[in-house]
Amino acid sequence: MKDFDIDGITDAVIAQMATTPDPRMREIMDAAVRHLHAFAREVNLAPDEWLKGIAFLTAVGQACTPYRQEFILLSDTLGLSRLVNVMHDAKGREAAGTETSLLGPFFREDAPTIGLGESIARHAEGPELLLYGQVVDAAGQPVPGAVVDIWQTDADGLYDLQANDPSVMDMRARLTCDAEGRYHLRTLRPIGYSIPMDGPVGEMVRRQGRHGFRPAHIHLLVAAPGFRELVTALYLGDDPHVDSDTVFGVSKSLVVTPAEGLPDAPVQGVPAIRYDFTLSRDVGEGAGRVGSDPSRLVPAG
Amino acid sequence: MKDFDIDGITDAVIAQMATTPDPRMREIMDAAVRHLHAFAREVNLAPDEWLKGIAFLTAVGQACTPYRQEFILLSDTLGLSRLVNVMHDAKGREAAGTETSLLGPFFREDAPTIGLGESIARHAEGPELLLYGQVVDAAGQPVPGAVVDIWQTDADGLYDLQANDPSVMDMRARLTCDAEGRYHLRTLRPIGYSIPMDGPVGEMVRRQGRHGFRPAHIHLLVAAPGFRELVTALYLGDDPHVDSDTVFGVSKSLVVTPAEGLPDAPVQGVPAIRYDFTLSRDVGEGAGRVGSDPSRLVPAG
Secondary structure (H helix, E strand, O other), X not given: OOOOXXXXXXXXXXXXXXXXXXXXXXXXXXXXXXXXXXXXXXXXXXXXXXXXXXXXXXXXXXXXXXXXXXXXXXXXXXXXXXXXXXXXXXXXXXXXXXXXXXXXXXXXXXXOEOOOOOEOOOOOOOOEEEEEEEEEEOOOOEOOOOEEEEEOOOOOOOOHHHOOOOOOOOOEEEEEOOOOOEEEEEEEOOOOEEXXXXXXXXXXXXXXXXXXXXXXXXXXXXXXXXXXXXXXXXXXXXXXXXXXOOOOOOOHHHEEOOEOXXXXXXXXXXXXXXXXXXXXXXOOOOOOOXXXXXXXXXXXX | OOOOOOOHHHHHHHHHXXXXXXXXXXXXXXXXXXXXXXXXXXXXXXXXXXXXXHHHHHHHHHOOEOOEOHHHHHHHHOOHHHHHHHHHHHOOOOOOOOOOOOOEOOOOOOOOEOOOOOEOOOOOOOOEEEEEEEEEEOOOXXXXXXXXXXXXXXXXXXXXXXXXXXXXXXXXXXXXXXXXXXXXXXXXXXXXXXOOOOOHHHHHHHHOOOOOEEXXXXXXXXXXXXXXXEEEEEEEOOOOOOOOOOOOOOOHHHEEOOEOOOOOOOOOOOOEEEOXXXXXXXXXXXXOOOEOOHHHHOOOO
């Protein structure tokens, strides 16, 4: 029997995990243990600090419901989600391809279907906005029949999942582009909003002196056969937090500004955003969804 | 606005957290983010792998109850608890002081009080064992009136917290040493047991091809005014898993073997373990409890 010193314990754990049959699981867990231990050694983590960490992670897990994903929010606020997103982008997004962004914790499967030109606002009210454009491939050729999922907050900065009755869907929809890959839809102008501050992640962000806001944005997921699924978002350039997003989701190329009088807008008299999405060919790198429908992780009882 | 590459995102997170007023919190979170990101970069974590991790941590949090602490179990099985334990030991345990071990997830506050010589088994049955000895300081001088908490499995390898009615306490007690620091008590011979395998941590351990067993042991917490609280455990040397503990808790100096006919045993005819505990002076390094009463982290509703 060998007694452990503070380095030996790491070797002992990795040795005990060496029986893991799945090589990728072994690789990931080895690295996780090495970095976890290196972190604890670097800060000389004391027992009472360790216990605070256990209590925090427990609270994060207990805050998760079919309508709320607090662990994704934690990953988002620590920049891990964006890092995974950027690494995925580096594996197979074509140079011309639209940059991706986080799926986040408010995506839902099975959003209602709308027709071209219809509004995603079923109950919510507020200043209208037109969103239109074309889905093309890296060579600029139209992608006919691409499917667009769109979701965002209402004009009060809340997602349907955060409403009194989160089972009611609103401010989200799915629509199919026409034969030239063109789409247009109506929505409400989103506003910047605070991440949920009533849980353990909000408490962390508050204790870090961070403002907790995300700049106003519209989430989009664009899919077509043969192409890599595009998970992205458009950010409003005039939002005061566009440079200090709490979840680090903004890229320059995804910043937009609504304008009136765009000559090719299919509807006039409404502030409009034209954005063309360029899909990259599928190179078998798997889905790029950095986020999830919360009900997929904590199913309703 | 700056677009992030895979290193720049880490700097951006640390810059945003720089407003943290508490310097120790800032130090710990900076290191946590750096090591978390370094882990993700090292394994080039893919979105679907990230999501598996989110789902796993969510399941761990959701498995926690006032009677079960799955996050402590995760920390234990990844060797983090033992590392924190060893680092704490290095900060102020005197050379002669008894080595410490993990408090673990089965400790409970407010165990029933027993008198010297009484048994900690209230309902459980099995082969009896006598445990006795003396609590001394590093100079070998008795510590009068030291208080000993003891807890262990029953002879089936289960803690009271794992029984049908976990609100009933059994196989745990608190007793006060006499004026010479002497203690003796009766218990049942513990047997090695599997960590709880019906939750996400058990699933992880199974998928790693690990046996999941802990060698038979008795937990102890020894406290006296002016001394650092001693959190330790005694391990039975003839257990087949004494060299491959799933939570890395065993130290050579804590391995014991029950024997009959020890001349100074206060009771004869019962297999006995004599173990003297040497307390270190309190040097203000805080509590060494690497573990917790689960009800302190998830209070009953």
